[in-house]
Amino acid sequence: MSETHGRVRVGLEAELPEGSQTEVSVDGLSVVVVRYEGQFYALRNNCTHKDFPLLGGEVSAGRITCVKHGGKFDLATGKARALPAVKPVKLYRTVLETGEVYVEPL
Ligand code: FES
Numbered sequence: 001m002s003e004t005h006g007r008v009r010v011g012l013e014a015e016l017p018e019g020s021q022t023e024v025s026v027d028g029l030s031v032v033v034v035r036y037e038g039q040f041y042a043l044r045n046n047c048t049h050k051d052f053p054l055l056g057g058e059v060s061a062g063r064i065t066c067v068k069h070g071g072k073f074d075l076a077t078g079k080a081r082a083l084p085a086v087k088p089v090k091l092y093r094t095v096l097e098t099g100e101v102y103v104e105p106l
Contacts, residue, residue, distance in 0.1 A: 010101040041075035042092035
C-alpha cells in the first residue's frame with residue numbers, strides 16, 4: 001500500500017472480487033473499500049453509533065451492516081439507513097485507473 005497526496009492504492013481491480021472488503025489507511029484513518037455490484041465504495045471503517053469497525057459487515061441492497069448492533073449505512077452516500085445508527089459515516093472517493101483501485105479523501 002503506497003500513499004501519495006492523500007491517494008491510497010487499494011490493489012489491482014482484478015484482485016478485488018465482487019463482495020470483497022479491503023481495509024486501507026487514509027490520512028491515518030481506517031477506511032473500508034467494498035466491491036458491490038461491480039462498483040467500488042469506500043467508507044470510514046467506523047460505525048457512527050459506537051466505535052466499532054464496519055469491515056466484515058454483511059453487504060446487501062447497497063448497504064453495509066454493522067455487526068455490533070445491526071446499524072446499516074448506504075454505500076453510495078454514507079447515510080444511516082437502520083437504527084441504532086443515525087449519523088452518516090464519512091465517505092471517500094474511489095478511483096479506477098489503469099486497472100488499479102485507489103481511494104482519496106472527498
Ligand atoms: S456500533 Fe454499529 S450499530 Fe452500534
